[in-house]
Amino acid sequence: MEDGVEAAPFPPGDYDVVVVGSGPGGLQVSHSLSRRGVDHAVISQDDAPGGMFRRFPIFERLISWTRPDAPFERGTREYEWYDHNSLIGENGARALVPEFMDRTFDVPSRAEMEAALIAFTERAGVRVRYGVRWTGTRRDAERFVLETTDGEYRCRFAVFAVGVTEAWPAPIEGAELANHYVKTRSVASYQGKRVVIIGKRNSGFEIANGLLPWAKELVLVSPRPVKIDVLPQSPLRLRYLQPYEEFVRGGAGTYVVDASIVGVQRASGALRVVADGTTWPGRLEFEADDVILATGFRAPLLDLRELGVATVLNDRVPALTPYFESISTPGLFFAGNVTQGSKGPRKHGASPNSTSVNGFRYNARVAADHIADRLGLERSRPELERSELVPFLLAEFCRAPELWIQKNFLARVVTVRDGDLRDEGIVPLEHFLDAGGEDAVAAAIEMDPEAEIHPTLYVRRSGRIAEHELPPHPVHAFDGPEYRRELETILKSVG
Amino acid sequence: MPEPDIVDKLSRLALFAELPRTQIESIAHRFDEALFAEGERVLRTGLTGGALYVIVEGEAVIRIEGTERARFGPGEFFGEIGVLIDEVPNADVEAATILRCLAIPGADVKPFLISFPAVMYRMLQTEARRLRVTTEWKTA
Numbered sequence: 330m331e332d333g334v335e336a337a338p339f340p341p342g343d344y345d346v347v348v349v350g351s352g353p354g355g356l357q358v359s360h361s362l363s364r365r366g367v368d369h370a371v372i373s374q375d376d377a378p379g380g381m382f383r384r385f386p387i388f389e390r391l392i393s394w395t396r397p398d399a400p401f402e403r404g405t406r407e408y409e410w411y412d413h414n415s416l417i418g419e420n421g422a423r424a425l426v427p428e429f430m431d432r433t434f435d436v437p438s439r440a441e442m443e444a445a446l447i448a449f450t451e452r453a454g455v456r457v458r459y460g461v462r463w464t465g466t467r468r469d470a471e472r473f474v475l476e477t478t479d480g481e482y483r484c485r486f487a488v489f490a491v492g493v494t495e496a497w498p499a500p501i502e503g504a505e506l507a508n509h510y511v512k513t514r515s516v517a518s519y520q521g522k523r524v525v526i527i528g529k530r531n532s533g534f535e536i537a538n539g540l541l542p543w544a545k546e547l548v549l550v551s552p553r554p555v556k557i558d559v560l561p562q563s564p565l566r567l568r569y570l571q572p573y574e575e576f577v578r579g580g581a582g583t584y585v586v587d588a589s590i591v592g593v594q595r596a597s598g599a600l601r602v603v604a605d606g607t608t609w610p611g612r613l614e615f616e617a618d619d620v621i622l623a624t625g626f627r628a629p630l631l632d633l634r635e636l637g638v639a640t641v642l643n644d645r646v647p648a649l650t651p652y653f654e655s656i657s658t659p660g661l662f663f664a665g666n667v668t669q670g671s672k673g674p675r676k677h678g679a680s681p682n683s684t685s686v687n688g689f690r691y692n693a694r695v696a697a698d699h700i701a702d703r704l705g706l707e708r709s710r711p712e713l714e715r716s717e718l719v720p721f722l723l724a725e726f727c728r729a730p731e732l733w734i735q736k737n738f739l740a741r742v743v744t745v746r747d748g749d750l751r752d753e754g755i756v757p758l759e760h761f762l763d764a765g766g767e768d769a770v771a772a773a774i775e776m777d778p779e780a781e782i783h784p785t786l787y788v789r790r791s792g793r794i795a796e797h798e799l800p801p802h803p804v805h806a807f808d809g810p811e812y813r814r815e816l817e818t819i820l821k822s823v824g
Numbered sequence: 825m826p827e828p829d830i831v832d833k834l835s836r837l838a839l840f841a842e843l844p845r846t847q848i849e850s851i852a853h854r855f856d857e858a859l860f861a862e863g864e865r866v867l868r869t870g871l872t873g874g875a876l877y878v879i880v881e882g883e884a885v886i887r888i889e890g891t892e893r894a895r896f897g898p899g900e901f902f903g904e905i906g907v908l909i910d911e912v913p914n915a916d917v918e919a920a921t922i923l924r925c926l927a928i929p930g931a932d933v934k935p936f937l938i939s940f941p942a943v944m945y946r947m948l949q950t951e952a953r954r955l956r957v958t959t960e961w962k963t964a
Contacts (some may be wrong), residue, residue, distance in 0.1 A: 500829050552846065553853035589846040607850040639922060641859040643830045643852075648859035656861035657922065662848075672858055676873030678929020680856075763865045777873075778931035796871050 339370035339458040341480030345704055347372065348488045349475070351457045352380015353446060355490035357416045357690045360453045361697030364419065367543065367708055370482060371455070372475075374462040378450045379443040380665070381492050387513050388539035388743055389439045392531070392567050393685050396435060397427035409730035413687035414442060415449075417694065422453035427823070444820055449603070463491075465632055473660060481635020486700050490664035490693075491629050493684075497645055499624035501527065503593030506600055507620035510536060519543045525602045525615050527803070528623030529555055529592055537572040541583070547572065548615050550586040551624075552607045562780065588613060593620050628667045636661070646670040651757035652699040668692040673738040674759050677778050681738035691731045691739055695755060713743060713750040718770075718823075719816045721752070725772045726784035726799075726807035731755045732774040740771035745823055758787070765792050770823060786819060830857055833880050834926065837899040842942040851926070851940075858927045860919035867903055867917040874906045874913055875929045876936075882923035887916045895920060904947065907933045 348359050351373035359371045362460050375383065391414065399411035403424035409417060414426040414437055425445040430437050436443075449455065458479070465476035466487075475482040479600055496509035508514075510532045519809040526533045533549055541548060560566050575583040588604035591612070595601075602615045627645040630638060639657040641648040647658045647663055647795060649671035655661045663670065668683040671692070682688030702708055713721060725732060725741045732739060740761055742753040745768045753769070761771045771787040781801040788795045799812060831852045834840050840848055857880070860866055866884060867874055877884075878901045886894040886902065893915065896902055906913045907930040928936055937944040 360948075373922065550854065554849040554850075587850070589849040605846045607846050639859060641857055641924075643857065648861070650861065656859065656864070672856075674868075674873075675858070675875060675927065675929075676871070678875055678927070679873075759865075762868060762871070765862075778929075794871065798872065818844070 332808070337458055338456040339372065340484050341477065343472075343483045344368055344370045344372075345473055345484065346486045346488060346700060347473075347482045348369075348490060348664070349373070349463050350490035350492065350665065351375055351378045351450075351459070352382065352490060352492055352665055353416055353686045354454050354668070354689055355380065355457075355488075355695035356446065356449055356453075356494075358488050358664040358697050359455050359457075360416070360422070360449075361694045362700065363455075365697060365701035365708075367697070367701050367704060367706065370484075371457045372461040372463065372477060372479075372482070373459050374458050376459045377447065377459065379446045380453075380490075381494050382419040382439055382442045382446060385494065385511070386535055388535055390434065390567075391436045391439065391442055393687055394435045395426045395430060397430055397432060403427060406730060407728045410728070410733050413420055413685065413734070414497070415445060415690075416453075416686070417690050418449060418453035422449055425449055425452070444795055450619075462758075463631065466636055468636070468793040469814075479775040486660050486662055486703070488662040488664050488700070489628075489630075489633070489667070493626045493628045493646060493666040493669075495627050496622070497625040497627045497643075499527070499622055501593065501622070501624075502588050504622060505597065506593045507622045509622045509624070511626075513621060519619060521545050522618040523599075523616060524548070525550060525617040525620045526623050527551060527583065527593075527602070527620065528625065529553065530623065530625065532625070533623030534569045534572055536623055537583075537801070538569075541571060541575070546582045548584045548586060548602075548617070550588050550590065550602065550604050550615070552582075552587065552589040554587045554608055555585060556691060586613065628663075633658070633661065641670055651760040653696040654699075662696050664693045664696060665689055667694075669693060671757075672759075673757070674762060676737045676775060679737045679776060680688060681735045683738075687734050690740075691735055691755065695739065695757060698754070708754075710744075710751040710753060713752055715748070715750060718743065718750060718820060719813060720808075722770070722772045722786065722816060723808040723812060726774065726812070727805070729755075729772075729774075732772065736782075737773055737775040738768050738794075740773040741802060742769055742771045752761050761787065762794055765789075768823070770820065786816065788819065788823065790823075830880070835926075836881070837878065839878060839901065839943055839946050841898055841946070843940065847940065851936075855926050855928050855932070855936075858925050860923040860925070862919055862921055862923075864919045864923075865916060866919060866923070866925070867906075867913045867915070869914060869916050870912050871928065872912055874903050875927045876901060876903045876907055876933050877917075877925040877927055880924040880926060883920040884923055884925075885918050885920040887918065888914065900950070901947065904933070904951075906930075 346369035348371045363824040393413040395414045396411040401407035429444045462478045520543045524544045525548045529551040576585040587608040591603040600617045637658040638655045639648045647670045740758040742756040769789045775785045784799045784807045786797045884896045
């Protein structure tokens, strides 16, 4: 063993769990499984850790922040809320991204992120068998068999952390004349070109932003208008601001157009994109030297659909339970960006932060704990005194990073049985609301349609759920006397 | 493509029958598709923050106090009452099969209906039919 990287652990064979992938999702789930003592193998087609961050974003800068200095010490649970990019390991394997940041920006570069992920595997002791490609999947009685280039792995549960970076084949006529985002060339090759980018989400604006100093004309086109009212509050603003500002201020040569694509055609030595307006009537045609499809990505699910895995978001990702298991093929779990396939209660249409490391690192821990429970491993459920309950919940409302990052999605749950109070840890809120069970309370942080943040307590009594949404506070100081009083009133008859 | 595109699926529903494809495409891009496992809860009695759901595939069952009161299938919708009058649902809605819906969050319903009057008219027709059935049932 040298530099923390073992030559080739996990030969083909039989394991309780097999994890596929060595990006942040795979690394976090493996570490969390190890913490619970779950026998598992990790395999990866890459030859080093990092997953998508070995290649993407193309323009080298992330959009999620890490604050190297914060009111809480690096390495504490509270600090995680200030660091949206590090994985959560034990002891020396926490808060690693700020160690590698040069502080040019408060968002790390791709290379800084990759370095932190490599350091995580070394310091957390996550072992991976690299250079093994998963090639197929089948069932064998109660087990799954993962066929790989090294041989067969049998397991009771598989966890796929394979990213969402495969080009999504947009049903556009003439799409073959365009290149997808994943095939974007070096920026210099677009110098002086007319470029049409189909797609106005994150990847479309990322490319537009990167090409602004190079291309002579840029058009972004897709059916959906940019939600300018929510943009200033979105981490995506970093990518959107520059191209969008040029367009709305009437800058020549940069256009952001709401239109549905009729097709991409050849046109005398160039390409032509034909589009029909969605927010305006009529048709436009754009001549272009290059057309880039920023139509999104999908998870490389290989043959999992044939095994019954149902998909969502226009076939991009598997539909997942609150514990990140396929809703249609039990035993197959997912980690990483693909956990966006688990939607949570969707209160006010809220989506969790499952497409970025800050959110899916917690999803991975929740999934690992659940797998360990299903394997019958003992879980620690610390006891709480009745007098500790209100201060405990108030502290969670104020500082729990899982609740603040995964709003209306993850909750802190305390169960109550004959006066015996137990901290059940972080639990998917949807599971708490729907699964029934003993009397319990769940603390969550939620955002209303006006973007006000509310601490919310759900109380389950005799199987019925009551919702108590507490008022917002200008600096989110949810442990003040008024919140204490309100919780005490709500919880009077609990325990 | 192993499955028809979501735009194709939406264009087959009566609710969107009068919309040109470009508008259906913009709806599909603007709102998320949601997939529920059989038995999974979609709307919960007494809880705030609901949405209007349009069923694309599958069946939903409406229960009050655990008793089945109605079933809805493709092209039908639910959740609109709570959203329109800003009250919490008085029923649970569960997926009776694997259920694929278009989910329009509560705060987006008014701008959505105003942008697409043809959809609003179709919804009103459905509401009128539902009201008539309820009235007949009450007076029977």
